[in-house]
Amino acid sequence: xxxxxxxxxxxxxxxxxxxxxxxxxxxxxxxxxxxxxxxxxxxxxxxxxxxxxxxxxxxxxxxxxxxxxxxxxxxxxxxxxxxxxxxxxxxxxxxxxxxxxxxxxxxxxxxxxxxxxxxxxxxxxxxxxxxxxxxxxxxxxxxxxxxxxxxxxxxxxxxxxxxxxxxxxxxxxxxxxxxxxxxxxxxxxxxxxxxxxxxxxxxxxxxxxxxxxxxxxxxxxxxxxxxxxxxxxxxxxxxxxxxxxxxxxxxxxxxxxxxxxxxxxxxxxxxxxxxxxxxxxxxxxxxxxxxxxxxxxxxxxxxxxxxxxxxxxxxxxxxxxxxxxxxxxxxxxxxxxxxxxxxxxxxxxxxxxxxxxxxxxxxxxxxxxxxxxxxxxxxxxxxxxxxxxxxxxxxxxxxxxxxxxxxxxxxxxxxxxxxxxxxxxxxxxxxxxxxxxxxxxxxxxxxxxxxxxxxxxxxxxxxxxxxxxxxxxxxxxxxxxxxxxxxxxxxxxxxxxxxxxxxxxxxxxxxxxxxxxxxxxxxxxxxxxxxxxxxxxxxxxxxxxxxxxxxxxxxxxxxxxxxxxxxxxxxxxxxxxxxxxxxxxxxxxxxxxxxxxxxxxxxxxxxxxxxxxxxxxxxxxxxxxxxxxxxxxxxxxxxxxxxxxxxxxxxxxxxxxxxxxxxxxxxxxxxxxxxxxxxxxxxxxxxxxxxxxxxxxxxxxxxxxxxxxxxxxxxxxxxxxxxx
Ligand code: ADP
Ligand code: ZN
Numbered sequence: 001x002x003x004x005x006x007x008x009x010x011x012x013x014x015x016x017x018x019x020x021x022x023x024x025x026x027x028x029x030x031x032x033x034x035x036x037x038x039x040x041x042x043x044x045x046x047x048x049x050x051x052x053x054x055x056x057x058x059x060x061x062x063x064x065x066x067x068x069x070x071x072x073x074x075x076x077x078x079x080x081x082x083x084x085x086x087x088x089x090x091x092x093x094x095x096x097x098x099x100x101x102x103x104x105x106x107x108x109x110x111x112x113x114x115x116x117x118x119x120x121x122x123x124x125x126x127x128x129x130x131x132x133x134x135x136x137x138x139x140x141x142x143x144x145x146x147x148x149x150x151x152x153x154x155x156x157x158x159x160x161x162x163x164x165x166x167x168x169x170x171x172x173x174x175x176x177x178x179x180x181x182x183x184x185x186x187x188x189x190x191x192x193x194x195x196x197x198x199x200x201x202x203x204x205x206x207x208x209x210x211x212x213x214x215x216x217x218x219x220x221x222x223x224x225x226x227x228x229x230x231x232x233x234x235x236x237x238x239x240x241x242x243x244x245x246x247x248x249x250x251x252x253x254x255x256x257x258x259x260x261x262x263x264x265x266x267x268x269x270x271x272x273x274x275x276x277x278x279x280x281x282x283x284x285x286x287x288x289x290x291x292x293x294x295x296x297x298x299x300x301x302x303x304x305x306x307x308x309x310x311x312x313x314x315x316x317x318x319x320x321x322x323x324x325x326x327x328x329x330x331x332x333x334x335x336x337x338x339x340x341x342x343x344x345x346x347x348x349x350x351x352x353x354x355x356x357x358x359x360x361x362x363x364x365x366x367x368x369x370x371x372x373x374x375x376x377x378x379x380x381x382x383x384x385x386x387x388x389x390x391x392x393x394x395x396x397x398x399x400x401x402x403x404x405x406x407x408x409x410x411x412x413x414x415x416x417x418x419x420x421x422x423x424x425x426x427x428x429x430x431x432x433x434x435x436x437x438x439x440x441x442x443x444x445x446x447x448x449x450x451x452x453x454x455x456x457x458x459x460x461x462x463x464x465x466x467x468x469x470x471x472x473x474x475x476x477x478x479x480x481x482x483x484x485x486x487x488x489x490x491x492x493x494x495x496x497x498x499x500x501x502x503x504x505x506x507x508x509x510x511x512x513x514x515x516x517x518x519x520x521x522x523x524x525x526x527x528x529x530x531x532x533x534x535x536x537x538x539x540x541x542x543x544x545x546x547x548x549x550x551x552x553x554x555x556x557x558x559x560x561x562x563x564x565x566x567x568x569x570x571x572x573x574x575x576x577x578x579x580x581x582x583x584x585x586x587x588x589x590x591x592x593x594x595x596x597x598x599x600x601x602x603x604x605x606x607x608x609x610x611x612x613x614x615x616x617x618x619x620x621x622x623x624x625x626x627x628x629x630x631x632x633x634x635x636x637x638x639x640x641x642x643x644x645x646x647x648x649x650x651x652x653x654x655x656x657x658x659x660x661x662x663x664x665x666x667x668x669x670x671x672x673x674x675x676x677x678x679x680x681x682x683x684x685x686x687x688x689x690x691x692x693x694x695x696x697x698x699x700x701x702x703x704x705x706x707x708x709x710x711x712x713x714x715x716x717x718x719x720x721x722x723x724x
Contacts, residue, residue: 001030005051012054012080014551014573019044021198025170026051029134032168034190036140038181039198041314042295042321045172046073049136052168053110054082058133059103061167062112065139065151068291070112075541077110081575086112087123100126115153118160132164137188140171144183149290158187174317177310178381200313200380204320205328207372208393211463212333215303219244220251222301222329223281230274231299233283234306234315236336244303245283258284275542277533289315294542295322296549302330305340308358309365309379322548332366334424334482367471369503371395402501406493408457408465409500413474413490415450419443424482425466429459461504468502520556524591528552531587535580546580547571559599561589568602592618596649622646623653623660632665643669647709654716666714672707680711689715
């Protein structure tokens with residue numbers, strides 16, 4: 001059975017391999033065993049029931065809490081040519097009836113329902129007459145009161161299960177906490193062996209945290225890295241969302257706000273516009289994200305503190321579902337912490353304890369100098385043992401050696417002391433760097449001995465250092481006011497009894513970003529995106545339903561123009577090929593024609609040849625074919641071009657450092673007499689083959705450039721090169 005599952009994976013979904021645990025889960029389900037599948041967002045949960053649904057004889061029911069999620073799934077399945085429908089309150093009476101009709105006629109493989117709909121008597125009556133093969137509960141954490149979105153109707157699902165005794169039961173969720181997992185198992189009467197828990201490490205997410213110093217500037221310079229790419233900016237308050245959206249709009253960005261204060265229609269419009277790639281950036285409160293399946297979100301910016309580590313993880317999880325690299329930046333401000341502390345103080349005592357613990361975990365995560373994945377995964381009970389993930393700011397800093405910053409520490413600490421331990425890092429840095437701010441004047445801090453002594457470090461470096469000193473226990477920070485105070489340990493440093501070192505980023509900002517994506521033709525990618533957008537709009541679906549970005553990237557690597565070359569690409573199954581292949585191949589062919597590029601087959605799995613090869617230029621292919629024995633005339637015919645074009649290709653090929661096979665082709669095609677040919681050859685020997693003009697002039701302009709090019713090639717062939 002699993003062999004068939006693999007065939008479906010490739011033929012219908014167009015994917016080469018299963019993601020971790022998909023195969024195990026599918027196997028379990030195919031054996032009709034209870035299965036609890038816990039995978040992070042983007043882990044590929046949907047395939048775990050969609051593939052069995054295609055292999056089972058009966059119907060697969062999928063319970064889903066949100067209409068938007070159901071719609072999205074049905075659209076995606078529809079594009080793949082899979083019969084899937086939904087029953088919910090968003091349908092008109094006619095649509096509803098026609099869907100029921102299709103179920104009765106056994107035409108449906110997957111049926112998506114909200115729990116309320118499923119619990120209705122008429123639905124149950126309908127299903128009683130059906131053979132139900134699999135009962136799938138998506139977002140299964142909704143069953144648990146401990147989960148973040150408990151849905152009472154989910155509680156009744158366990159009774160319902162008994163109505164389908166023959167059906168496999170599959171529960172799926174991205175919630176990792178033990179408590180919720182156990183709750184789901186208990187509610188559904190699953191054995192412990194039913195659980196499949198994938199790693200929560202999202203390898204393709206680059207995690208970075210920066211001290212929030214100039215938030216607007218930091219936001220803009222972050223966004224600069226993602227021209228035209230989708231992303232989400234999370235802010236804490238509605239007001240901040242509106243301000244940020246306005247600010248970015250003024251800066252020329254395509255952006256829409258999203259928060260609970262907007263009218264429902266406006267929210268829906270903005271969300272739809274983002275999903276369809278009509279809007280690049282969503283500025284949102286945490287209200288945004290549930291029910292979004294957009295796989296090509298390339299960045300998440302946390303402009304404010306997330307509520308806790310779990311919500312941070314959930315929010316960054318919305319990026320990079322397609323498995324391609326996505327960047328997550330968290331602007332961490334001590335000022336924001338003070339605000340949160342204030343809110344916490346308004347709560348009752350037991351809430352205060354929980355909230356403070358969560359906040360401290362978040363601060364620990366932000367301040368760690370270890371790999372970011374360590375505390376993050378630890379929070380979910382997962383041990384992470386890689387020495388260097390290569391995908392977080394700290395691991396990239398790893399190669400920086402620690403430098404001695406004892407003097408900087410002494411300067412900073414004594415400045416804190418002289419200004420009487422009532423100021424935050426920003427003001428201390430202003431003193432050290434000799435700022436002329438009002439505040440300095442007001443407190444006469446330009447009279448301090450530490451005024452202006454810290455010009456060796458930039459403001460940003462000082463911020464980093466101040467954070468480092470707090471972390472090293474030299475300073476205590478008052479979380480309410482942000483002021484810094486010396487600890488006993490600080491005195492050891494001031495007295496010169498202890499030295500301090502830090503891995504400080506000397507180059508600051510512009511470190512090269514590691515790339516997961518291989519090299520591709522970005523101009524072609526843009527063209528293909530437009531082709532996709534037109535098809536998507538015509539079909540009223542989001543662009544990713546047509547093809548994911550990864551497919552377009554592979555098109556821009558291999559330039560496929562035939563079924564043989566398009567079908568092996570990621571995300572291209574038989575139905576999608578037939579439905580959408582043509583316009584893409586046409587666009588690629590046009591592009592290749594203009595840019596003289598040629599298609600290369602994507603190396604199949606295990607064939608051993610490098611799949612990293614990027615599309616080779618036409619001249620290379622022509623040159624190689626010539627050297628393998630094709631004549632100029634044959635090549636011209638094969639590529640449907642003039643002889644002259646082949647000559648140009650061969651000349652380029654030779655200039656690229658390749659030798660050309662000796663042949664009589666050139667002299668035979670040339671219209672010159674044998675004597676003239678000899679004279680021209682001699683001129684090339686004398687003036688070299690680099691430029692035509694000297695030869696043209698030396699021959700009294702009697703031989704045209706076309707002819708010169710032919711003889712030049714003759715001179716460049718292997719034999720003549722050796723003798724010259
Ligand atoms: P989840 O529900 O776990 O968040 P999805 O089922 O939406 O994840 O899958 C995320 C994305 O990954 C989708 O675009 C899906 O098509 C893709 N995907 C799933 N399985 C694979 C696979 N084996 N190979 C490549 N892409 C996959
Ligand atoms: Zn790391």
